[in-house]
Amino acid sequence: MTDSDPLARLAALEGVASAMAATRDGIDALLRDRGLRRTTPDLTAESLLRGAHASAVLEGSDASLDAVRADGGDHTSQAALRVSTELLGLVPVLAKTPLQAVARIHTLAAKGVVDDIDLGRPRDAVAAARLQDLGGTLSRPTTGPALVVAAVAHAEIATVAPFVSHNGIVARAVERLVLVARGVDPTSLTVPEAGHLRLRREYESNLRGYDQGGAAGVHGWLLYAAEAYAAGAEASPLS
Template structure:
């Protein structure tokens, strides 16, 4: 099964739900229920009393934990305490930290000019990993499929935000447009999608931790299923992303409770 993106279509448009190229994804086995579970988990987090006036504190800690988990999914797992103390200099970790910390100002631009944001994400993620001339420059192999993905990001959609975020994540991981730090960039773009589309507007959940808790091997297997393009593989990836989102919401709740305890 190939996700039906339309290369070259990049302008936002209001379309009836029946014309939504992603609508059929909700009919894949388990996807609709998993998406509803993810939404419910995020809603529980957003109802936490700390969100009334201290959500920024939760968001800051979420960004730190998300950066650590994203690096761990790249095979670089470091203690959170060392990261908090500024004792980790590994380039993958530093790139993940820079990317995570910079997401806030990119939210509005992501839905209008995703190519611009994607280039910036790669500059941040791969600054110490790639040649300067290659930073922010997708390879020629990525062109048509990347343009099609951008058309999904900029258009309206009837599917839940968690499903669109999963497609963004899966497509960027499968395309690997830059050849370095593509995983970190894909996860950052997925989080941006969830924030911009109203799934987690306060950026207080930690979906990266959700993926890490489900296991790096399971993450890799689910991504491979998506990349293969068959319906069962696509469904498995979407459900996996929804489950990770639920786990990420629980991590956000844990952060909020820890802040309440002081």
């Protein structure tokens, strides 16, 4: 991506803008019609808990939601929970220094699992360069919709796998953070991770397409992401 507004170019791909707009309308309706009178910190906490569980399952955990709720579940779900407890505090960091937010998310996920020297640090020069590219994309103004920004951030981290561990958890956490920071879901009541889990086969195949399928793969990922975000809204504790 070398043009001045690559996210707007991606949003202009056939069907992407309309799919994202329809999903955004659904999210707005959920938050407006069901959330205004009963949005509480407890609902946000529940959404984050559900998201941590779903993200951990996608990362290989076999812990149930009840187990995660009771005692944190297994090591993978505990990693996702550590991220969830601090995630919303990183909103201003993402706005100013996005790569610092990404590094902090990895540190939270991987603390006690990998060597301290590897926490928040790219695993090699190629990964570092790709992260720098992503940081630039997230820092530049764009006319592309926020849902496209979130989807691209997720796919870049998930497919580049810039860290030595927990890349999927980091990718999904960054996605949620973008949705909060860019005003799609300011109180983090939708559960995009659960949307991906519900559509797991499509999720995994479209990530492979993004990584290996060229322009068509990127296009397919963005169309898939609109569907996943809609499913994530259905998984909200407001629903």
